[in-house]
Amino acid sequence: MFDHERDLASVRDATERLLTAAAKLNNDSVAEPSRLPGWTRGHVLAHIARNADALVNALEGRPMYVSGEARDAGIERDAPRPLDVQLSDVRDSAARFQQAGAAPADWSRTLELRNGVTDIASTLPFRRWAEVELHHVDLGIGYELEDLPAEFxxxxxxxxxxxxxxxxxxxxxxxxxxxxxxxxxxxxxxxxxxxxxxxxxxxxxxxxxxxxxxxxxxxxxxxxxxxx
Known part of the structure; x- marks a missing residue:
């Protein structure tokens, strides 16, 4: 069973941890390689922001992304931005996700995600929690798998x-x-x-x-x- 309200709180906490850690970067280090092949830290931060908006789309009954190509193009477009813009985007998109999650809804309904995957709405906050936690590790800035909350x-x-x-x-x-x-x-x-x-x-x-x-x-x- 998924407790979407509890998971939304965990997403909020994980996002604050990531933002606090990423704020110690600078424009040069954001442009450096992340632990994900072919992606800079800017790519990771851009993906985290765009994933939040994509999950809002899913919660509100729209396709997560217009297409796979549009998803990739959005990340490439946003990856080179300076640190302050990246952090503002992660913070603002996270707030939009929290707002969508707080709206009255049937959390037992089935939603369509990417690539034909479907899932119950109540799982989406946990999916977002995983995106934030694992990509925080992918940034390669001192947050390791051993640092993840045991429950997660x-x-x-x-x-x-x-x-x-x-x-x-x-x-x-x-x-x-x-x-x-x-x-x-x-x-x-x-x-x-x-x-x-x-x-x-x-x-x-x-x-x-x-x-x-x-x-x-x-x-x-x-x-x-x-x-x-």
Whole structure:
């Protein structure tokens, strides 16, 4: 179950953490590479802002983006902006998302997202929380997977494990941090793989942000995950 009001508060807190950290950058460092291939920190900040507006579109019954090309073009257009403009855009777009989230609505309704994906409206605040937290890490400015709130890490592992559940390219897999366990992968009759490690390392592997080299796979090989 998703508590959209609680998640909206978590989004607000995560956004403030990101803005406070990013405010220590300057115009030169915003133009430097982020941890995402081919993207500067300006690209990441632009994406965070445009994602907020896209989710407002979804909440209000419009397509998230006019097209994939328009999405990419908007990020490229906004990436070179100076730091103060970037931060204002992230802050203002975040406020628009919070305002849309506070409007009376049927949170059990189904919404259309990108690429034909549909989901229940109440999941959107958590999806936004993930965008803010993980892209804060992607900025490469000292906020690491180990710094993420424990609740978020556990829930995002659950979310990603569910996303790969039934995927034909992923063998049946149990993921565990020694305390909790998640199942993912296909329902095929292949031998089950067990992947063990600290929760931040598990999240890094599932989200494509770490190689999984620090994870333990007794008697097996770490599954190769398809792109998200």
């Amino acid at each position: 890490t556990e829930r995002e592992i659950t979310f990603l494990a569910d996303r790969f559940s039934g995927h034909p390219e992923v063998p049946p897999t149990v993921i565990t941090d020694g305390t909790r366990a998640w199942s993912t992968g296909s329902g095929a009759t292949e031998p089950e793989v067990t992947v063990t490690g600290p929760a931040p390392e598990l999240l890094g592997w599932l989200s494509g942000r770490r190689t999984g080299a620090e994870l333990d796979v007794p008697g097996g090989v770490l599954p190769a995950l398809p792109p998200l």
